[in-house]
């Protein structure tokens with residue numbers, strides 16, 4: 282019997298799916314591999330490809346102790362195909378096929394829908410690497426640089442995860458999609474990435490931390506929904522991806538948290554009690570709270586767009602067919618079919634924000650977005666605790682879902698962060714109060730000076746509480762010149 286707990290490193294592609302006995306798919310992946318490495322060289326982290334980075338690599342898929350840490354050159358990272366172990370007797374946990382045995386092959390009637398989900402999921406992974414490729418040169422510490430690169434190689438692995446499913450289960454059109462994933466480019470006018478937020482710039486480290494907090498959290502929610510899939514290989518893939526995702530959100534949450542910490546400490550040291558005195562705070566070389574709030578407003582709303590329209594037939598179809606479930610589907614106490622249920626949806630009715638009950642099946646994007654907002658809100662409260670502890674009088678708030686939206690009910694509406702609908706003129710006039718302005722960007726950019734001495738940190742961010750893999754503060758997480 283195949284050992285699915287430990288990862289086989291004997292093949293060119295590490296895996297726990299028995300690739301050495303599955304020559305056809307091994308060959309297909311080996312043919313795809315050089316194109317992937319070319320993409321990594323062209324679009325992966327700029328510079329540092331020869332540097333030794335203290336990275337973790339998965340050696341098993343059980344939640345405890347799956348990682349091994351070592352110095353690795355990024356192009357030599359062992360990107361592998363890792364699925365969570367198969368669960369005995371697993372059934373389709375929702376939709377029309379509720380209770381039937383989970384599928385080990387793609388049901389013919391759902392082939393196109395499933396392929397689309399895999400391609401969209403796959404497309405976001407390399408996109409994020411492309412968005413973050415310029416950040417290495419301005420890393421605020423070697424610790425942060427290492428975390429960036431860890432996130433990047435794992436997003437690369439997430440691409441492999443989707444490519445494996447496409448190659449294994451979708452034949453020649455899967456192969457074409459796998460190639461397409463290496464051809465689109467974040468922000469490219471002619472061949473952009475598929476979803477909005479993945480074509481935005483990630484110009485500075487605060488954006489990176491906000492992105493990994495807010496946008497990787499969309500990743501978490503979408504993967505949680507796909508981890509429920511009746512198509513068992515997808516479920517297993519997503520379950521393992523989620524263990525990696527947790528680290529990405531850790532990087533984001535602690536990155537912003539350390540920025541907040543440093544700002545508040547600097548304000549206290551300088552006896553500045555008014556957090557809105559932006560000029561005075563900035564003169565200390567730290568990022569003021571109102572600017573942090575604007576970054577939250579931006580990244581949160583870009584991420585809300587990733588949930589699609591509140592009311593969506595695509596979402597209803599994906600659920601009905603058993604392909605994409607709800608967050609924690611198996612823990613929900615209902616019929617798991619949603620035939621008669623309704624769900625409250627925020628809508629714009631006659632120029633006002635109102636809650637309207639919609640068929641629960643059509644409202645699944647809204648529901649997942651609500652679960653996301655709840656999850657993100659808890660993280661924001663952990664940031665607020667950091668602020669409160671320092672005695673600084675400021676709270677970070679998530680803006681209303683009508684604010685700054687480009688997809689769904691509120692696309693094109695002009696709303697304040699409190700959800701009040703305003704005129705276009707007022708929006709234009711006040712936009713810079715709510716979203717990062719060019720001036721804010723220039724200020725943040727002025728702080729983005731590299732700090733590459735082991736144990737040293739840029740002045741705008743506090744050191745982490747603990748090191749990676751229990752290493753002390755002055756550990757050399759990246760050996761830049763080898």
Ligand code: BYC
Pocket residue numbers: 398399401402405406409436475476477478496497498499500501503504586587588589590591592593594595596605646688
């Ligand atoms: N941008 O019924 P609708 C991650 C399109 S992040 C552009 O409203 P649906 C990660 C939509 O495609 C997780 N287009 O929405 C994070 C459709 O177009 P077509 C990624 C958009 O389909 C950080 C039309 O509008 N995974 O892993 O129910 C770093 C109407 O669609 C957008 C997934 O998203 C948009 N924001 O929901 C690295 C999971 N929104 O087909 C990685 C897979 C909608 O009519 N994807 N459209 O031409 C899905 O489940 C769904 O496709 C979506 C959209 C939730 C994205």
Ligand code: FE
Pocket residue numbers: 406435436439500
């Ligand atoms: Fe990912």
Ligand code: FE
Pocket residue numbers: 436497500526529
């Ligand atoms: Fe991620």
